[in-house]
Amino acid sequence: MKVSMRNFQNVLRGQGKVLPEMSTGSQSLIPPIVPPKDVSNTTNDHERRRKLKKIMDDEDMEARLILKKFTIGREKETVLDIAEADNTNIGKDSSGIEQGIQLLPNDSLYQIYANWNLTENEMLPLYNPRNLNPYQFHSRFNSDVSYTVSPRLSVTKLLTDRWCELREYYTIYAGSPQYKATNAIKLGLERHSELEQELHRPVDTSILIGTLATCVSEAIARFEQSIKDIDDPVLLEKLSIQFEKFWKIAYGSPDVAKLSLDWSEQIIERLFTLITTSEAREVLVHGYVNLHNGAFVSKSEDLQRNDNTTSDIDSQRVLVSGVVDYFKLSNKNDISDVSLIEDIRDHLDYHFKDFIGNKQMIVLTDFLKDIVILINDHTSDFSVKTTDVKTRSWNRIPDSISVLNAAKFQTFYYRKMLGLLANESHDKDNKYFAYYSLLENARQRGLDVDEPVDVITIISILRKNYHLFYNDFVKLANGDKIDFEPFDKFMSQRTSIDYDVSSIIGITEQTLTDDFSSDEVPMHSHMIDKINEIEDFNYYEILTPKLIKKWTIAPTLRYFAARSAQFYGLFESLLGDSTAVEYHNGKTSQNFHTSLYNYDVEELDRHNSRASTFWNGSRFPTYTNDLNKCNYCDFKSKCLVPNHGLSGDLDKQSLGARLSEFMHLN
Numbered sequence: 059m060k061v062s063m064r065n066f067q068n069v070l071r072g073q074g075k076v077l078p079e080m081s082t083g084s085q086s087l088i089p090p091i092v093p094p095k096d097v098s099n100t101t102n103d104h105e106r107r108r109k110l111k112k113i114m115d116d117e118d119m120e121a122r123l124i125l126k127k128f129t130i131g132r133e134k135e136t137v138l139d140i141a142e143a144d145n146t147n148i149g150k151d152s153s154g155i156e157q158g159i160q161l162l163p164n165d166s167l168y169q170i171y172a173n174w175n176l177t178e179n180e181m182l183p184l185y186n187p188r189n190l191n192p193y194q195f196h197s198r199f200n201s202d203v204s205y206t207v208s209p210r211l212s213v214t215k216l217l218t219d220r221w222c223e224l225r226e227y228y229t230i231y232a233g234s235p236q237y238k239a240t241n242a243i244k245l246g247l248e249r250h251s252e253l254e255q256e257l258h259r260p261v262d263t264s265i266l267i268g269t270l271a272t273c274v275s276e277a278i279a280r281f282e283q284s285i286k287d288i289d290d291p292v293l294l295e296k297l298s299i300q301f302e303k304f305w306k307i308a309y310g311s312p313d314v315a316k317l318s319l320d321w322s323e324q325i326i327e328r329l330f331t332l333i334t335t336s337e338a339r340e341v342l343v344h345g346y347v348n349l350h351n352g353a354f355v356s357k358s359e360d361l362q363r364n365d366n367t368t369s370d371i372d373s374q375r376v377l378v379s380g381v382v383d384y385f386k387l388s389n390k391n392d393i394s395d396v397s398l399i400e401d402i403r404d405h406l407d408y409h410f411k412d413f414i415g416n417k418q419m420i421v422l423t424d425f426l427k428d429i430v431i432l433i434n435d436h437t438s439d440f441s442v443k444t445t446d447v448k449t450r451s452w453n454r455i456p457d458s459i460s461v462l463n464a465a466k467f468q469t470f471y472y473r474k475m476l477g478l479l480a481n482e483s484h485d486k487d488n489k490y491f492a493y494y495s496l497l498e499n500a501r502q503r504g505l506d507v508d509e510p511v512d513v514i515t516i517i518s519i520l521r522k523n524y525h526l527f528y529n530d531f532v533k534l535a536n537g538d539k540i541d542f543e544p545f546d547k548f549m550s551q552r553t554s555i556d557y558d559v560s561s562i563i564g565i566t567e568q569t570l571t572d573d574f575s576s577d578e579v580p581m582h583s584h585m586i587d588k589i590n591e592i593e594d595f596n597y598y599e600i601l602t603p604k605l606i607k608k609w610t611i612a613p614t615l616r617y618f619a620a621r622s623a624q625f626y627g628l629f630e631s632l633l634g635d636s637t638a639v640e641y642h643n644g645k646t647s648q649n650f651h652t653s654l655y656n657y658d659v660e661e662l663d664r665h666n667s668r669a670s671t672f673w674n675g676s677r678f679p680t681y682t683n684d685l686n687k688c689n690y691c692d693f694k695s696k697c698l699v700p701n702h703g704l705s706g707d708l709d710k711q712s713l714g715a716r717l718s719e720f721m722h723l724n
Contacts, residue, residue: 166692170232173199182228182696184678191675192230193349197371200234208503209371213380213471216347216669220464223672224681228693245644246449250383252647253447254339258331263518265592270514273585274308274562303556307612310512314615317500318511321618322519322527324381329625330420330526332442333429334406336387336399343380343475344499349373349674352667356478358494373674377502382472383640384445390634391439398436405432414599417525423533423541426624433628441634444473444657449644455651458684466655469637470662479626482633490544492626496619507619510555510612513562517601524600534617535559537610545620549611557612559605 171178174187190198197209218226229235239247281301288294324342332338346355355361355375389395405428412419446469456462477483479492500507511519520527530540537554539546563585586597611617635657642649671677681699682688688700695701 164692166229166232166235167696169235170228170693171696173231173233180696181698181701182693184224184681184698186227186231186675188231191673192227193373193376193673193675194371196230196234196673201236202234205234208377210377210379210502211347211673213378213468215673216378216471216666217464217467218669218672219460219680221458221460222682222687222691223679224697224699225687225691225693227672227679228697232692242449242451242644245451249449249642249644249647250340250447253384257335257337257339258328261522263521266521266589267514267518269589269592270517273588274514300561303558304561307510307513307557307559308562310515311505311509313503314505314509315512315515317503317505318515318613318615318618319519321496321615321622323522325622326618326625327523327526329628332385332387333433333625333628334399334402336396338385339383341382341385343382343472343479344495345378345471345475345478346375346495346498347378347666347670349376349670352670353663354474354478354666356483356488356491358488358491361494361498372502375498375502376673377499378471378475379499380472380475382444382476383447386443386445387440387632388443389439390441390636395439398432398440401432401435402429405429414524414528415595419524419529420526421529422526422621422624423530423539426628427541429628433632437631440632441636442476442629442632443634443636443638444469444476445638445640446472447640447642449642450650451644453643453648453650455641455653458687460682462653465639466637466653467662467665469639469655470657470659470665473633473635473637473657474659474662476626476629477633479623480629480633481627482630484630489627490623492623493542493544493619496622497616500615500619505615507615508552510557510614513559516559516613520600520605521595521597528600528605530621531613532604534611534613535605535607535609540617540620542620542624545616548616554610555612556608558608560607563601563606 170176170182174183176182186192186195188195193209193211196205196211198206200206214220285294285297288297320342324340328338328341332341346361347353348355348360350373361375387398389397406418406420406425409424409428410418410420446465448465450456479495481489481491497507516531520531533540586601589597637655637657639653639655640649641651641653672679685700688694688697691697691700
């Protein structure tokens, strides 16, 4: 029997593997660089969207029917009259309303009028006529689709009153439109990039990734050619199994790959740099806010999901992410004292004598254990300061008190999150909080923390920071413990995943029809020679036989979460109460002003509680008293505040809003 490409594809599909259409000509099976989208993630996304469409809360319908009598600035009743209003129509214009709002001056106004079913001659009400609170709306109807797939907030989104809370409110219900980057924003991004690259020399692996992906694609093309004349069904079955194993580690989830890269670089590498050089920039932190009680989740058990939860949008564990501009580790009383850093550097020089290029090859298991002892000798003197960097077009800090306060609280939120991840409470029963917090972070993004990271991404991570990951990856390959209890325990109880790096590296000299079962390491010199040509770096030093083999433990997000948690934990006793906001001139790069603050956890808790009531809809937004701010607002022409709609008896005019708030709270 002669087996065609279609027959082989059907065999693979019969095993439950969904593959793209195989070509029958010379065209390769896989695009050379972009891997296929993870089908399982697509299915989960579809299911999430289906569920989101059917959620409609009518519990406050009676209150809304009362409130319509007190609607501010509305000349006639609209959608609030309809008890059966369907939230799935949000964002879709009814023909009558669409004709009435075409003349609105900007897209933001147009969208909020469509979403709220307002007519053009109506002013914007002070409260939401729909029954979705701000967080629910932000998570379901957002111009950035990633927020609808993985509901979350950023730290800046908790700074609801940094300009005008009412403007933030309207922006959310306008669908959180994405604005074009202004020159000021571009200057700010450039300045942040400059500062980052001063401390963290970037390693561009884009050409490496493209070269590796092309090699894999060419190998598959050769495989297609070699299988055309096979007529042995037993061999075909063997090849189908082999190809499926190859596929899993050649092309994994792009989202898993990205998060692995982020955690390896913006947590592990950055915190290693902080503890060994005293400073680091662009460091990832995160936390979870319970919008019901306005507090941060601080216990591992509170991260566990309740199976009885009926909504896809979990408001009790809202992921809040942030990127800290600058951490500085120094002596609190004498900035010239660098004894902690000197002790750590001396330790590295004594214990880690192997180098590749100019980088010391670190054994993370030993490093993490030994450094804690050195840190404990200096905890009374040294601490980490948290700093945020703001860029300005001129040497002048903002005039607005609310903007200045928001900048302060932004540093407080970063400090709070680092404290939670570092277990600053010294709670022995909660010492693995960062680990479980990172796992929950990935799960909320719809990712499988135990899915192997594709080999191309692993090689990219290795190239960027081989001094940190080479010896660790050898441990994974050999099945050795990394000395992090929850990870080691989990892996000891888990069946080994077939993660054979040699099947990828060696494939440029062989085809998939060759036998990879030999104990000998496949010849891979041609492939390494090829990537050696793309830059002045000897890949033979990191792609050694210790890694080009079948790994006992596959690299996963769980692994990167474990190592990240350990690095956060290094700062358990080094968290200072000093924060700062630096103001830089985006044109001259000058740091022209620094505002210093003392971290006040009680003040932050009050701010977080108030932000939570904004997002959960239990209170209505405040509005600015500075009408100059209105000149920069898209909603100015239809907002009551700058149009004197709030003159006179404000209590009477806001009766509807206050009545709704009372009913919501009771």
